[in-house]
């Protein structure tokens with residue numbers, strides 16, 4: 003078998019339809035080489051001659067379908083990404099909720115955990131400074147079971163903490179060895195990591211004060227974006243906040259979200 007099998011137009015269209023059906027991720031024509039480079043390893047692993055054969059296997063094996071989606075989706079993330087959001091949490095959100103019993107947050111599309119851990123650290127710092135004892139409860143979800151497993155462990159390379167002061171690092175991370183650190187357990191305990199596909203609906207007992215869905219909807223088409231925004235709208239308390247990525251927008255959603263500032267919206 004050659005090292006990089008060719009993909010036919012039909013095979014690419016079938017893969018793109020399958021990814022869209024399952025995850026709502028839209029693969030434009032320009033993603034063809036990405037699909038080939040990320041999926042070629044499965045052809046090698048199972049000794050398959052074509053992407054058509056891989057599609058046959060996927061249609062009978064849900065675990066393989068998840069693995070393929072994991073391979074295609076982009077999981078890039080880092081601590082305190084888009085720092086404006088963390089300033090807004092500390093300066094505006096926490097003072098508003100410091101006297102509540104519990105602050106509830108959902109990090110949707112949390113990848114390997116850097117986003118919800120940054121939120122937990124940011125809120126803990128702000129509450130500490132205000133001497134508030136409000137509880138923090140964070141739900142962190144992703145469609146990729148691989149990243150969820152990494153997130154649950156909370157182990158990262160020391161190099162990943164370059165945006166943080168030594169003070170912050172010492173307060174929230176334990177050193178594991180020369181190159182790695184682990185988030186302290188009192189912070190890990192604030193977060194429930196769960197598999198959740200944004201394609202689906204969610205039944206909630208408690209609604210959220212803040213939802214972050216950053217750099218996720220950018221991979222969705224308009225109708226999947228609309229579905230996701232409706233999900234968030236229904237999951238937020240009135241007056242609660244939605245953060246999206248700075249490269250994303252929610253114009254024309256038809257929902258009653260008020261623009262607060264760049265990449266920050268509020269449910270009316």
Ligand SMILES: C[S@@+](CC[C@H](N)C(=O)[O-])C[C@H]1O[C@@H](n2cnc3c(N)ncnc32)[C@H](O)[C@@H]1O
Pocket residue numbers: 024025026027075076077078079080083110111112113114117143144145146149198199200201215216217218221247
């Ligand atoms: C680029 S990462 C963004 C991580 C983080 N929110 C940030 O901004 O740094 C996008 C994440 O969205 C997840 N994702 C993509 N489609 C999804 C879906 N349908 N449901 C849930 N998560 C999804 C991917 O698995 C990936 O971990």
